[in-house]
Amino acid sequence: MRFIVKHEIKGRLRIHLDRRQLTLREADLFCCALSLIPGVKEVKVYERTADAAILYEDGLRSVIIGEIRRFSFQDESLCELVPKDSGRALNREYKEKLIQRVVVRAFTKVFLPVPFRAVYTAVKSAGYIVKGLRCLLKGKLTVEVLDATAITVSIARLDYNTAGSVMFLLGIGELLEEWTHKKSVGDLARSMSLNIEKVWQNVNGTEVLVPVSRIREGDLVTVHVGSVIPLDGVVVTGEAMVNQASMTGESIPVKKEPDTYVYAGTAVEEGSITICVKKAAGSTRFERIVKMIEDSEKLKSNVEGKAAAMADALVPWSLGGTVLTWLLTRNVTKAISILMVDFSCALKLAMPLSVLSAMREAGSYLVTVKGGVYLESVAEADTIVFDKTGTLTKARPVVAGVVTFEERDEDEMLRIAACLEEHFPHSMANAVIQESVRRGLIHEEMHSKVDYIVAHGIASYIGGERVIIGSHHFVFEDEGSVIPEDGREQYESLPTEYSHLYMAVGGRLAAVICIIDPLREEAASVVSQLRALGLSKIVMMTGDSDRTARAIAHKVGVDEYYSEVLPEDKASFVEAERAAGRKVIMVGDGINDSPALSAADVGIAISEGAEIAREIADITISEDALDQLVTLKRISNALMVRVNRNYRFVIGFNLGLILLGVNGILAPATSALLHNTSTLMVSLKSMTNLLEQKQ
Template identity: 65%
Template structure:
């Protein structure tokens, strides 16, 4: 590619590409190509001017070579990246905004007053008609106020005031629609499926393959706790499927042979083999956008109150206008009241504040599924942490495999990995990763596996029953025994590690020792949350009392509970809520799902079980628990902004009304100041809370 360097400082290049024009697709292709370069930390592609600004670390020569090697035809960009980039949307609304301002200024400068008067009269018809329709439905709401203000101005021949009011209302409509669509798009993109590999049925075997290799007509297996990756028809199996993300249904739906299933839904119980019907990556995105736009989850209670308050204030504004005229007999003073209302700013600024906060959270790799969860997070006083994969690192590691049957540790690890690879849990990942590092490949040696939540896995290997899981599951539920003469070896197992027990035909075969190190930031995060307003931090885990006690002491939680079952976590949260506390639950596993559902705010770790992510109200990245502190800060900041907006809107507009009634401000000036303040408050609400 040919280019010239327009400007350069250390660590930053501003490059101009030698081409006549750049399409949206080309801009997205270049954005994707540069953002995948390990030396480049940020990229901004200016499609209209064919310019690119990059910041980088490392050698400048590497960046120059990257530009020289680039060709649009050589870059393989995922379809979903281009389809859902949002670049075209932003350009469309920016053009609308610029065109509206240019037309307004141009008409004021070059059109004679009579022409402007006719244009204002024609434009006013829409607003007046909206007000009449609102009255026809028995409602006195904002369209009535807008229509009345514009209609009275037109009737009095004050066409400049009418034009100014309509111009500012139009600007507000564009900004509101733009912010809403952009925020919804950002949110939907972060909620879209990110499934790397799926289980393909090939020659009677389940083979793990990249999702992009799947074609329509292929059969894929979806195990319990996993997201269904494609639209399709069930060819075998039976399962309960959670479809809440698409349909809003709170209860899972039974799916059996010949039933239709949809991408993005989650298998809660059982397992399915699905014949793929559609592999279009954008279908899930489009469904999520529709879901968000139609869902009341997007509304916080303060946002809804603002809308209701705005509508309730309209009759009072109209009444104030009538009383002012009745007592003063002065149309100008009466119009000064009519030109000012609280509802425009309330209805515009509040949703923009909420959507902007959701968008800001996504910058920090935090997905929030609705404004009401930000409000609940701000009000929260209790946080419950799961331990494994949450307070501890998301990637526990196998440190030893202790044999109890004479087989080699590698052979036993191979068997365990064969069972565990089907289910999403941090302990299971540790076993699978350990086998992979040792190149312990295997053919599927077992029959259909059954996952027992918070306990373990049960299956058959060579017609022999095999189980792997917790002590409670293997020894108490399944009544397995320790081989004769191996009791002392069992007693000497290292106590500092978590243990997975593998038994075949009721006899212990191996114990897998797993190190689950505490996250470095865990204690600091707990302390930061307390400083941010959380009064009670709780840890709940299925681990032993010994392990739980040690972790709780190091982290600094207020309470901890060991050897708990999924229903115990949910029951604790319900009890806290009944005591009047606002509860946040943070977890990553299938066993955390009941508690995530029960909490006021359920937060899932991004690389945890897909069921947990689907059920949760918020998803945070797995890299750093400080994102929870960031979420709390954004939520607290949003509530402060909303309350500040209330005070500003009520105070400023009340002042305008008083000055108008006193005759200090003319109706035109009142309208201009009112609409300008609404616009400024809305623009301020679009800013990041943490800036």
């Protein structure tokens, strides 16, 4: 790619590409390519001028120059990485609308003669007046009625300047609200959009793991329990219970059988299905998520609802105050000063913007929040329940060793285990698969259909023999497998410091895979900080033995722990806590955590965990560190502080304007200007980051 350096200082480059301008898609691709260069801190690409500003760490200039020279808009891997809808088009649209409104206002004020300006203002006021009349006809006294009354009275008094100023400021406020809302929803939807790299393609009855980019319309894809359906399609074989909450908001799984349609992004809770792909690109998922966010009342926080209700409730008082002032003073100017100031605009605008801004800020810390109500619930929560494996412990446990029985080959046992486990990825399974890869144990599919028993294990047949792998309870109690007589001493001496995966072939114990699952370094600190931020009850629940659970609980510092629990036990505990009047957060990463995630006031999933956990959860954090839980709690607490501060400011400031207007100190036009300016200011303040403020 040819370019020139337009400006340069230490750590910053501004370049111009060898073309007049960029398309929106090209700007997104170039911005992504620059952002992926190690050491680049910030990138801004200006599509209209084909310029880019790059902030980078010292000593990387030559690397960045080289990468730009090698850049190509036709890079297929980059095209797959960059989403089709980046939000750039939305920002351009609303910037143009904002500039247009300011230019039109300036033109009418400076160049239009007074008579023409009066006609223009009267015509423009018709829309606001019609809105107000419609609300009145429906028997509602809302902010639209107040706006219409203020504008009508101003025009009736031939005060076209005040009427024009009110409409201009109202229009700017509505535009900023709409822009911010759509941008926040778009950012949230993009973070929630499907990000599946590989899928199981069904080729002549055999499952082959392939990149999702290779799938075309008409191909067959098999989806197992606990996995997310990667693409839209029609079920060809199999039956499954599918959780469609991410698309429809339904909490109850829907049965899917042959000839029924399934949607990308929904999750298989039970069963296994093979689908015929209908939409290879899955391009409609982003639009469906946007619609789900905008339509679902479940996602709206209580503070937004309270603000809207209070705003509407104050309208009759404003109208009543106007009438009373006129009756007492017979002064139209003093009466109209009340109409020029209302509490509704700021309340209805600032509260939603505060919530959406908090969701955006959480996203900047790699925390995806699916609705404002969950931030409010996190702020109010007093109880948090942690799953152990992959949550308090590291998301990537490793195989410490493989113990075999009856002189079986260690590598062969590990190869079979990896062959079974790769169909149902979770943290323990990933450890087995990674160890198999490390040892170079390449395998072909050697088994028949694989069955997954949630929180227990996996079963299949190889060469006519039943092969199972899973927990002690599953292998020995549910399946009745036996320990070979000559291996009992070996079994009794298994190292106790590890977690164990048991594998049996033909009803006899064949191998035990020892897995070490180190505790996260930050776990104890996170628990301590969460307690300081208001969580009074911290609980750990795990399917591991009491010995392992007790040791972890002591190191982490939780208040209570429960061992050898099943998925339904976790969910029952959460429900019991809620029934006792406590607000509960559940944090987990596995398929077996899904019931508890659904039952909690807020379900938080680790992004590297099972796909179904991420889909069901209300909030997702990245796997890098549990510190994001502390960040989430701080943002939530700060949001409630900001909301309460906004309430006090809006009511106090606007009440002051009304009193000054009634006493004749402020003219109606000045009151309107100050009111609308304060509304915009508090709204802009509500869009700033919360964690930059003192808590």
